[in-house]
Amino acid sequence: MQDLEIYVRDLDPARLAMWLEANFDQLLVPLTPFGNKPGLYKGEGRYADNLVRISVYADAFGKHFSSVVIEGDSLPWNTDLECARSAWQTLQTEIRCSQGEWQEGDPVQDEKWWRLDDRGEQLAVWN
Template sequence: MQDLEIYVRDLDPVRLAMWLEANLDQILVPPTPFGNKPGLFKAEGRYSDSLIRISVYAEAFGKRFSSVVLEGERLPWDSDLACARSAWRALETEIRCSQGEWQEGDPVQDEKWWRLDERGEQLVVWN
């Protein structure tokens, strides 16, 4: 099972739905509020005959960033960064993702993230 996670600044749900529709073969369940947890949305789609589960967590990292997690046997992208690049082009807002080297227990102050915005792609400390 693969999983990708990106963080989207000031997420526009309509643009997110359009991006998902453009990159998955089929949307089975559009992003829908889930349970009684405010800010949690779930969706499902298909890509290359694989079920894709999508979770969106509003205000996951501060008030302005939402986490978008895609999980499935096959995904349209092979890395968080490739997913972030696609999202940045479609969503037209700042996208962040892990560079993939940080591990649980590593000092947070040393953690670098990819930031994609109108200035380009840069490795930055989140704060």
């Protein structure tokens, strides 16, 4: 199972839905509020004949960033960065993702993230 996660600044739900619809063979369940948890949205899609689960956690990193988690046996992207690049093309807002080297227990202040925005792609400390 593949698990990709990106962080989207000031997420526009309509643009997110357009991006998902453009990249999956089918959007089976549009993003809808999940249970009694405010800010949690779940959806499902299909890609290469496999089920894809989509979760959005609004305000996941402060009040400006939402986490978008995409899980499935087959996805249109192989890495968080590939997913972030694709999202940037449609969403046209700052996208961040892990560079993939951070391990649990590593000092957070040393952690670098990919930041994609109108200035390009660069590794940066989150704050």
